[in-house]
Amino acid sequence: MTEKLTQPERDSDLPTLLDNGWTHDADRDAIAKTFEFGNFIDAFGFMTRAAIWAEKWNHHPEWSNVYKTVEVTLTTHDVGGLSTLDLKLARKMDQLIG
Numbered sequence: 288m289t290e291k292l293t294q295p296e297r298d299s300d301l302p303t304l305l306d307n308g309w310t311h312d313a314d315r316d317a318i319a320k321t322f323e324f325g326n327f328i329d330a331f332g333f334m335t336r337a338a339i340w341a342e343k344w345n346h347h348p349e350w351s352n353v354y355k356t357v358e359v360t361l362t363t364h365d366v367g368g369l370s371t372l373d374l375k376l377a378r379k380m381d382q383l384i385g
């Protein structure tokens with residue numbers, strides 16, 4: 288059963304993501320990041336590769352794409368806030384952009 292992040296998990300895991308351009312939306316208990324690419328194909332390719340991981344982990348982003356920009360919000364709907372799945376997917380997205 289997916290659980291909400293504990294405070295110790297937040298203290299240890301969130302800072303690195305925040306340093307990597309993620310922001311924390313306290314109201315939703317979600318993290319968000321805007322990814323900018325060189326062109327539309329690179330942006331869509333990022334979404335395609337991230338989608339494969341999202342489906343594999345059964346954990347899906349809330350995201351939108353306009354031309355070279357992909358806006359991502361991650362939260363776990365089943366628990367109404369952040370879980371380790373959000374952190375895992377965020378780290379994977381950061382890994383995909385190299």
Ligand SMILES: C[C@H](O)[C@H](O)[C@H]1CNC2=NC(N)=NC(=O)C2=N1
Pocket residue numbers: 345346347348361362363364365366
């Ligand atoms: C039925 C299915 O396993 C659930 O709806 C999964 C699918 N993907 C999900 N993605 C996200 N971000 N949060 C969830 O709670 C969630 N739940």
